[in-house]
Amino acid sequence: MVNAWQMNGEALTYALVGGLAIALIYSIYTDVRYRLIFNRITLLIALAAPAYWAATGGFNLPEIGLHLLTATIVFIFFLIAFRFGAMGGGDVKLFAALALWWHWIDVVRMVLYASILGALVTIVFVMIHKAKQQDGRARIPYGVAIALAGLWIAGERIFNHFT
Template identity: 40%
Template sequence: MALLVSAGIQDARTREIANWKNVVIGLLAPLWWVANGMPVWPDMLIQIAVASIVFGFFVGMFFIGQMGGGDVKMIGALALWFPLSLLVWMLAVMSIAGGVLTIVMMIERKILKKTTPLETPYGLAIAFASLLAVRELLFNHFGVIA
């Protein structure tokens, strides 16, 4: 969780997320799987496949200029952590939070009469949504997303 908070703060300050943070987030996921007794076949392989699809989709968003590379890597690493239903929920919350953050930044630009291009620190929205999803993993073992 500290890595998520750190990545969100770093993105807000610098508009970058350190690669090492995304690598650590991704590499810790298999330890989580093993600690929770997830079988290699088919569950771990399904988790990797879903994360690969999600990562591929967001790589496409990067190539059309809609997301930064650190954001894409962070989403891909986090996709390893969550079961499909929780991942979809996390992505929906992330999208809403990112939209709200973008609107707030647009209002700020208008008030301060800034002319520089808008760069939304989407890592904040990703971290926020992921922290809520982690809460589900840790405290809600009945499969109901609250």
């Protein structure tokens, strides 16, 4: 008989993806409201990745190495963008934390989705900025696009059984 508190890999996967979704939605809120993505949220996302690997059967040395390499490449790539003022530090850390979760192909797709969504977020926030007739340049919460792209990839795990 299975104890009600025991979780199999599938249940744990759903729980982890649900937790990721909550963290990403909270990141959207804080980025829109304060233009900040809190370090404790990105750290939580990053630290939950190994549990996700274990739940999905990807907790072996070659795959762990690939996840770490992918996240490192993503971090360095977006750190360069940060250095040139194209994005904030929280955005860089959120991208890297999410890169720990997925296979590198999914990470490439996530970056592509974030780019497209980022253009839409930029248009919306520039329009809001102009409508409010605010001075200076519009501050774009690019973390919104990153989090939405992460939700998109995570959602495919739940709603699309063909990936």
